[in-house]
Amino acid sequence: MIRSLYTASTGMFAQQVNMDNIANNISNVNTTGFKKSRVAFEDLLYSRLPAPRTGANETTLQIGSGVRVAATIRDFSDGGVLHTNQLLDVALNGDGFLAVTMDGQIAYTRSGSLQVSGGRLVTSSGYPVLDTRGREIRIDNDISQVEIDENGYVTGFSGNSHTPRNLGQIGVARVPNQHAMRAIGGSLFVSDERLDIGEPGRNQRARLMPGFLEMSNVQVIEEMVNLITAQRAYEVGSKAIQASDEMLQQANNLRR
Known part of the structure; x- marks a missing residue:
């Protein structure tokens, strides 16, 4: 549960950076010669957990550690x-x-x-x-x-x-x-x-x-769709943190 709190927080931070980038694109929709950019993500290291042996084979459990911002990629396509x-x-x-x-x-x-x-x-x-x-x-x-x-x-x-x-x-x-x-x-x-x-x-x-x-090569409709997607991903991340926190509280109450 502690791991899930951290993992969900990395997703929220990544989407915050994504929203910042989208907002910058939208802000420069009328800027002469402006080139939009997008955020690229990559997954973090995986943890290997012990798993029971099943016959001659051993099953490996891997749990991801979340996501991080890898780069911002500039789009140099022509604007109108x-x-x-x-x-x-x-x-x-x-x-x-x-x-x-x-x-x-x-x-x-x-x-x-x-x-x-x-x-x-x-x-x-x-x-x-x-x-x-x-x-x-x-x-x-x-x-x-x-x-x-x-x-x-x-x-x-x-x-x-x-x-x-x-x-x-x-x-x-x-x-x-x-x-x-x-x-x-x-x-x-x-x-x-x-x-x-x-x-x-x-x-x-x-x-x-x-x-x-x-002019700028920013497409407002495309950026608005990206903004809504990032907002939804951020909300889901916050709900994952809330759920993990509630589960952690319940686990602590069992010890009393």
């Missing part, structure tokens, strides 16, 4: 796209990320809400976007009407010129082992792998969709 008609908004259609510099390290994002700030092309959070060679895209102060095309070329007009000027080409980075990436907030991810960046649409890299934004 929103038509914004903004000149500096881009969505990625296919495999890849925009690469940015953040505090001296490379980070990756699918959030393509870009702007010009401090003479550079940056994300909405102010992180510089990298070109096909892994360099920041510089934009002089006299440049106006900055646009991005489907090949990632950034153009603008200098002074009174009526001819667009090429300012650089946005790179698309590929990360082979996406599940090893770590989320750091702001729809940003980091990876220990070497930066692999190149032209959009080349070597199986995503193409850019100017004037669009990729």
